[in-house]
Amino acid sequence: MSSSPPLARHAFTQGTVAILPLSLAVAPWGLLAGSMAIEANLSAWQGQGLSAIVFAGAAQLVAIGMLKSGAGLLSILLTTLLLTSQHLLYGLSMRPVVSGLPTRWRLGLGFLLTDELFALTSHHDQQQFNRWYALGVGLTFYVAWNLFTLAGIILGQNIPHLDQLGLDFSIVATFVALITPLVRSVPTLVCVAVSLFCSVLFSHWHWETALVAAGLLGMAAGFVCQKFAGSRS
Protein backbone atom coordinates (compact mmCIF):
# COMPACT_ATOMS: atom_id res chain seq x y z
CA MET A 1 0.00 0.00 0.00
CA SER A 2 2.39 2.69 -1.15
CA SER A 3 0.28 5.73 -1.98
CA SER A 4 1.70 8.09 -4.57
CA PRO A 5 2.70 11.53 -3.18
CA PRO A 6 -0.43 13.48 -4.26
CA LEU A 7 -2.70 10.81 -2.79
CA ALA A 8 -0.68 10.78 0.42
CA ARG A 9 -0.88 14.56 0.66
CA HIS A 10 -4.63 14.41 0.01
CA ALA A 11 -5.13 11.85 2.79
CA PHE A 12 -2.92 13.86 5.15
CA THR A 13 -4.99 17.00 4.48
CA GLN A 14 -8.21 15.07 5.02
CA GLY A 15 -6.91 13.93 8.39
CA THR A 16 -5.95 17.49 9.29
CA VAL A 17 -9.44 18.74 8.44
CA ALA A 18 -11.17 15.87 10.26
CA ILE A 19 -9.35 16.59 13.54
CA LEU A 20 -9.87 20.38 13.49
CA PRO A 21 -13.08 20.42 15.59
CA LEU A 22 -11.47 18.18 18.19
CA SER A 23 -8.31 20.29 18.18
CA LEU A 24 -10.44 23.33 19.00
CA ALA A 25 -12.32 21.45 21.70
CA VAL A 26 -9.08 20.63 23.46
CA ALA A 27 -8.07 24.31 23.69
CA PRO A 28 -9.28 24.85 27.28
CA TRP A 29 -7.38 21.75 28.45
CA GLY A 30 -4.21 22.85 26.70
CA LEU A 31 -4.50 26.32 28.24
CA LEU A 32 -5.04 24.72 31.61
CA ALA A 33 -2.06 22.35 31.20
CA GLY A 34 0.17 25.34 30.41
CA SER A 35 -1.06 27.74 33.08
CA MET A 36 -1.19 25.06 35.81
CA ALA A 37 2.43 24.09 35.11
CA ILE A 38 3.54 27.68 35.68
CA GLU A 39 1.35 27.92 38.78
CA ALA A 40 3.07 24.79 40.16
CA ASN A 41 6.45 26.56 39.76
CA LEU A 42 7.60 24.60 36.73
CA SER A 43 9.65 26.59 34.24
CA ALA A 44 8.10 27.52 30.90
CA TRP A 45 10.32 24.92 29.19
CA GLN A 46 9.21 22.22 31.60
CA GLY A 47 5.55 23.13 31.06
CA GLN A 48 6.01 22.91 27.31
CA GLY A 49 8.13 19.78 27.70
CA LEU A 50 5.26 18.00 29.42
CA SER A 51 3.01 18.60 26.43
CA ALA A 52 5.75 17.89 23.89
CA ILE A 53 7.04 14.68 25.50
CA VAL A 54 4.12 13.22 27.48
CA PHE A 55 1.27 14.46 25.23
CA ALA A 56 -1.52 13.14 27.47
CA GLY A 57 -3.81 15.81 28.92
CA ALA A 58 -5.33 14.02 31.91
CA ALA A 59 -1.99 12.57 33.03
CA GLN A 60 -0.28 15.97 32.71
CA LEU A 61 -2.90 17.79 34.78
CA VAL A 62 -2.91 15.14 37.49
CA ALA A 63 0.91 14.99 37.61
CA ILE A 64 1.12 18.77 38.02
CA GLY A 65 -1.45 18.62 40.82
CA MET A 66 0.52 15.83 42.53
CA LEU A 67 3.80 17.75 42.19
CA LYS A 68 2.16 20.73 43.87
CA SER A 69 1.09 18.57 46.79
CA GLY A 70 4.60 17.15 47.10
CA ALA A 71 4.06 13.61 45.79
CA GLY A 72 7.09 11.48 44.94
CA LEU A 73 8.37 10.41 41.54
CA LEU A 74 7.21 6.81 41.81
CA SER A 75 3.68 7.57 42.90
CA ILE A 76 3.30 10.08 40.05
CA LEU A 77 4.60 7.52 37.55
CA LEU A 78 2.28 4.81 38.86
CA THR A 79 -0.67 7.19 38.63
CA THR A 80 0.36 8.08 35.07
CA LEU A 81 0.48 4.39 34.19
CA LEU A 82 -3.03 3.79 35.53
CA LEU A 83 -4.50 7.02 34.15
CA THR A 84 -3.28 6.32 30.63
CA SER A 85 -3.96 2.60 30.57
CA GLN A 86 -6.85 3.03 28.14
CA HIS A 87 -4.14 3.45 25.49
CA LEU A 88 -3.32 -0.26 25.89
CA LEU A 89 -6.84 -0.89 24.61
CA TYR A 90 -6.38 1.51 21.71
CA GLY A 91 -3.10 -0.15 20.76
CA LEU A 92 -4.71 -3.57 20.88
CA SER A 93 -7.61 -2.36 18.77
CA MET A 94 -5.33 -0.72 16.16
CA ARG A 95 -2.92 -3.68 16.12
CA PRO A 96 -4.37 -5.32 12.96
CA VAL A 97 -3.79 -2.18 10.86
CA VAL A 98 -0.67 -0.67 12.45
CA SER A 99 1.54 -3.61 13.51
CA GLY A 100 2.33 -4.42 9.86
CA LEU A 101 3.66 -0.92 9.08
CA PRO A 102 7.39 -0.06 8.94
CA THR A 103 9.04 0.71 12.30
CA ARG A 104 9.12 4.50 11.95
CA TRP A 105 5.37 4.54 11.17
CA ARG A 106 4.59 2.30 14.13
CA LEU A 107 6.68 4.43 16.50
CA GLY A 108 5.27 7.68 15.09
CA LEU A 109 1.62 6.67 15.12
CA GLY A 110 2.16 4.98 18.50
CA PHE A 111 3.43 8.24 19.97
CA LEU A 112 0.47 10.12 18.46
CA LEU A 113 -2.16 7.59 19.58
CA THR A 114 -4.59 9.69 21.65
CA ASP A 115 -8.28 9.29 22.51
CA GLU A 116 -8.99 11.60 19.59
CA LEU A 117 -6.84 9.77 17.01
CA PHE A 118 -8.42 6.51 18.08
CA ALA A 119 -11.93 7.94 17.81
CA LEU A 120 -11.32 9.02 14.22
CA THR A 121 -9.47 5.98 12.87
CA SER A 122 -10.54 2.92 14.87
CA HIS A 123 -13.45 2.03 12.57
CA HIS A 124 -11.12 1.74 9.57
CA ASP A 125 -10.29 -1.81 8.45
CA GLN A 126 -7.20 -2.89 6.47
CA GLN A 127 -8.55 -1.42 3.22
CA GLN A 128 -9.83 1.86 4.63
CA PHE A 129 -6.94 2.59 6.96
CA ASN A 130 -4.59 5.18 5.50
CA ARG A 131 -1.36 5.90 7.38
CA TRP A 132 -1.16 9.42 5.94
CA TYR A 133 -4.69 10.21 7.09
CA ALA A 134 -3.80 8.96 10.59
CA LEU A 135 -0.59 11.00 10.53
CA GLY A 136 -2.53 14.12 9.50
CA VAL A 137 -4.93 13.59 12.38
CA GLY A 138 -2.20 12.85 14.94
CA LEU A 139 0.29 15.56 13.97
CA THR A 140 -2.33 18.29 13.72
CA PHE A 141 -3.64 17.36 17.14
CA TYR A 142 -0.09 17.31 18.54
CA VAL A 143 0.68 20.77 17.16
CA ALA A 144 -2.65 22.15 18.42
CA TRP A 145 -2.12 20.69 21.90
CA ASN A 146 1.35 22.22 22.12
CA LEU A 147 0.24 25.62 20.80
CA PHE A 148 -2.59 25.79 23.35
CA THR A 149 -0.15 24.77 26.09
CA LEU A 150 2.18 27.57 24.97
CA ALA A 151 -0.74 30.01 25.09
CA GLY A 152 -1.52 28.79 28.61
CA ILE A 153 2.10 29.29 29.67
CA ILE A 154 2.18 32.83 28.25
CA LEU A 155 -1.22 33.89 29.56
CA GLY A 156 -0.63 32.04 32.82
CA GLN A 157 -2.18 33.83 35.74
CA ASN A 158 -3.80 36.42 33.50
CA ILE A 159 -6.77 34.07 33.11
CA PRO A 160 -8.47 34.07 36.51
CA HIS A 161 -10.08 30.80 37.60
CA LEU A 162 -9.68 29.16 34.23
CA ASP A 163 -10.68 25.83 35.75
CA GLN A 164 -13.99 27.19 37.03
CA LEU A 165 -15.27 28.67 33.77
CA GLY A 166 -16.88 25.41 32.64
CA LEU A 167 -14.61 25.27 29.61
CA ASP A 168 -14.25 21.54 30.19
CA PHE A 169 -17.67 21.15 28.57
CA SER A 170 -15.96 21.48 25.19
CA ILE A 171 -14.64 17.92 25.40
CA VAL A 172 -18.12 16.64 26.35
CA ALA A 173 -19.69 18.51 23.43
CA THR A 174 -17.22 16.90 21.02
CA PHE A 175 -17.30 13.39 22.39
CA VAL A 176 -21.11 13.38 22.61
CA ALA A 177 -21.19 14.42 18.95
CA LEU A 178 -18.86 11.51 18.12
CA ILE A 179 -20.62 8.89 20.26
CA THR A 180 -24.27 9.64 19.40
CA PRO A 181 -24.15 8.51 15.75
CA LEU A 182 -22.53 5.22 16.87
CA VAL A 183 -25.49 4.28 19.08
CA ARG A 184 -27.52 2.42 16.46
CA SER A 185 -28.03 -0.89 18.26
CA VAL A 186 -29.13 -2.12 21.67
CA PRO A 187 -25.68 -3.54 22.58
CA THR A 188 -24.01 -0.16 21.92
CA LEU A 189 -26.68 1.60 23.95
CA VAL A 190 -26.07 -0.83 26.83
CA CYS A 191 -22.31 -0.26 26.49
CA VAL A 192 -22.74 3.52 26.72
CA ALA A 193 -25.19 3.32 29.65
CA VAL A 194 -23.00 0.97 31.72
CA SER A 195 -19.86 2.95 30.94
CA LEU A 196 -21.55 6.24 31.91
CA PHE A 197 -22.93 4.88 35.18
CA CYS A 198 -19.67 3.18 36.19
CA SER A 199 -17.45 6.15 35.26
CA VAL A 200 -19.49 8.44 37.52
CA LEU A 201 -19.60 5.90 40.34
CA PHE A 202 -15.90 4.99 40.21
CA SER A 203 -14.83 8.64 39.91
CA HIS A 204 -17.01 9.44 42.90
CA TRP A 205 -15.08 6.71 44.73
CA HIS A 206 -11.81 8.37 43.60
CA TRP A 207 -10.51 5.30 41.78
CA GLU A 208 -7.42 6.18 39.75
CA THR A 209 -8.46 3.53 37.23
CA ALA A 210 -12.04 4.82 37.13
CA LEU A 211 -12.13 5.61 33.44
CA VAL A 212 -10.53 2.49 32.06
CA ALA A 213 -12.45 0.23 34.49
CA ALA A 214 -15.74 1.88 33.52
CA GLY A 215 -14.87 1.72 29.82
CA LEU A 216 -13.98 -1.98 30.05
CA LEU A 217 -17.19 -2.82 31.93
CA GLY A 218 -19.23 -0.90 29.36
CA MET A 219 -17.48 -2.72 26.51
CA ALA A 220 -18.02 -6.07 28.25
CA ALA A 221 -21.72 -5.30 28.76
CA GLY A 222 -22.11 -4.39 25.09
CA PHE A 223 -20.22 -7.51 24.02
CA VAL A 224 -22.29 -9.85 26.22
CA CYS A 225 -25.46 -8.20 24.95
CA GLN A 226 -24.39 -8.72 21.35
CA LYS A 227 -23.55 -12.40 21.98
CA PHE A 228 -26.89 -12.90 23.71
CA ALA A 229 -28.83 -11.24 20.88
CA GLY A 230 -26.83 -13.26 18.34
CA SER A 231 -27.53 -16.59 20.02
CA ARG A 232 -31.29 -15.94 20.16
CA SER A 233 -31.82 -14.96 16.53
Place this chain on the structure above:
Amino acid sequence: MIWLLIVAMGVVVFLNRYVFLEPRLPLRLGSNVRQFLGFAVPGMLTAICGPIIFLPEHQLNLDPLNPYVLGSLVAIALVLLTRSVLLSMLASMLIFFLLRSWLT
Protein backbone atom coordinates in the same frame (compact mmCIF):
# COMPACT_ATOMS: atom_id res chain seq x y z
CA MET B 1 14.22 15.98 39.07
CA ILE B 2 11.35 17.61 37.13
CA TRP B 3 12.94 16.76 33.79
CA LEU B 4 13.51 13.19 34.91
CA LEU B 5 9.84 12.99 35.83
CA ILE B 6 8.74 14.44 32.49
CA VAL B 7 10.87 12.02 30.47
CA ALA B 8 9.84 9.04 32.63
CA MET B 9 6.17 9.98 32.24
CA GLY B 10 6.74 10.24 28.50
CA VAL B 11 8.22 6.72 28.47
CA VAL B 12 5.33 5.28 30.52
CA VAL B 13 2.67 6.84 28.29
CA PHE B 14 4.50 5.85 25.11
CA LEU B 15 4.83 2.23 26.27
CA ASN B 16 1.09 2.12 27.02
CA ARG B 17 0.41 3.37 23.52
CA TYR B 18 2.98 1.32 21.67
CA VAL B 19 3.21 -2.10 23.30
CA PHE B 20 0.36 -3.76 21.37
CA LEU B 21 1.45 -2.18 18.08
CA GLU B 22 4.71 -4.15 18.25
CA PRO B 23 4.57 -7.05 15.77
CA ARG B 24 7.14 -9.11 17.68
CA LEU B 25 4.70 -9.36 20.56
CA PRO B 26 3.25 -12.87 20.03
CA LEU B 27 -0.46 -12.21 20.00
CA ARG B 28 -3.28 -12.96 17.63
CA LEU B 29 -6.68 -11.41 18.11
CA GLY B 30 -9.60 -13.82 17.91
CA SER B 31 -13.02 -12.80 16.62
CA ASN B 32 -14.38 -12.42 20.16
CA VAL B 33 -11.59 -10.01 21.12
CA ARG B 34 -12.24 -8.01 17.95
CA GLN B 35 -15.96 -7.82 18.67
CA PHE B 36 -15.18 -6.70 22.22
CA LEU B 37 -12.78 -4.02 20.96
CA GLY B 38 -15.48 -2.82 18.58
CA PHE B 39 -17.11 -1.24 21.63
CA ALA B 40 -13.94 0.67 22.57
CA VAL B 41 -14.91 4.04 21.07
CA PRO B 42 -18.39 4.37 22.63
CA GLY B 43 -17.21 2.72 25.88
CA MET B 44 -14.08 4.78 26.47
CA LEU B 45 -15.29 8.16 25.18
CA THR B 46 -18.41 7.83 27.35
CA ALA B 47 -16.27 7.00 30.38
CA ILE B 48 -14.23 10.15 29.78
CA CYS B 49 -17.38 12.31 29.58
CA GLY B 50 -19.23 10.82 32.57
CA PRO B 51 -17.26 12.43 35.40
CA ILE B 52 -17.06 15.79 33.60
CA ILE B 53 -20.87 15.86 33.30
CA PHE B 54 -21.88 14.52 36.72
CA LEU B 55 -18.91 15.52 38.88
CA PRO B 56 -18.24 19.16 37.94
CA GLU B 57 -15.48 20.53 40.19
CA HIS B 58 -15.15 17.01 41.65
CA GLN B 59 -18.53 17.17 43.44
CA LEU B 60 -21.27 14.71 42.57
CA ASN B 61 -24.13 16.65 40.95
CA LEU B 62 -27.13 14.56 39.86
CA ASP B 63 -29.43 17.57 39.47
CA PRO B 64 -31.11 17.19 36.05
CA LEU B 65 -30.82 20.98 35.70
CA ASN B 66 -27.04 20.69 35.92
CA PRO B 67 -25.97 22.69 32.83
CA TYR B 68 -23.56 19.89 31.85
CA VAL B 69 -26.49 17.42 31.63
CA LEU B 70 -28.68 19.85 29.70
CA GLY B 71 -25.77 20.79 27.43
CA SER B 72 -25.11 17.11 26.66
CA LEU B 73 -28.78 16.50 25.83
CA VAL B 74 -28.71 19.51 23.51
CA ALA B 75 -25.55 18.14 21.87
CA ILE B 76 -27.23 14.74 21.30
CA ALA B 77 -30.31 16.38 19.77
CA LEU B 78 -28.19 18.65 17.57
CA VAL B 79 -25.98 15.90 16.17
CA LEU B 80 -29.05 13.74 15.42
CA LEU B 81 -30.66 16.68 13.60
CA THR B 82 -27.65 18.12 11.80
CA ARG B 83 -25.21 15.18 11.50
CA SER B 84 -22.40 17.71 11.83
CA VAL B 85 -19.86 17.28 14.65
CA LEU B 86 -18.49 20.81 14.34
CA LEU B 87 -21.88 22.53 14.22
CA SER B 88 -23.36 20.59 17.15
CA MET B 89 -20.18 21.08 19.18
CA LEU B 90 -20.16 24.86 18.72
CA ALA B 91 -23.93 25.29 19.15
CA SER B 92 -24.13 23.08 22.25
CA MET B 93 -21.20 24.96 23.81
CA LEU B 94 -22.97 28.26 23.21
CA ILE B 95 -26.17 26.90 24.77
CA PHE B 96 -24.18 25.42 27.65
CA PHE B 97 -22.68 28.79 28.52
CA LEU B 98 -26.08 30.50 28.29
CA LEU B 99 -27.64 27.86 30.57
CA ARG B 100 -24.72 28.12 32.94
CA SER B 101 -25.09 31.86 33.36
CA TRP B 102 -28.87 31.52 33.88
CA LEU B 103 -28.80 28.57 36.25
CA THR B 104 -25.96 29.61 38.53
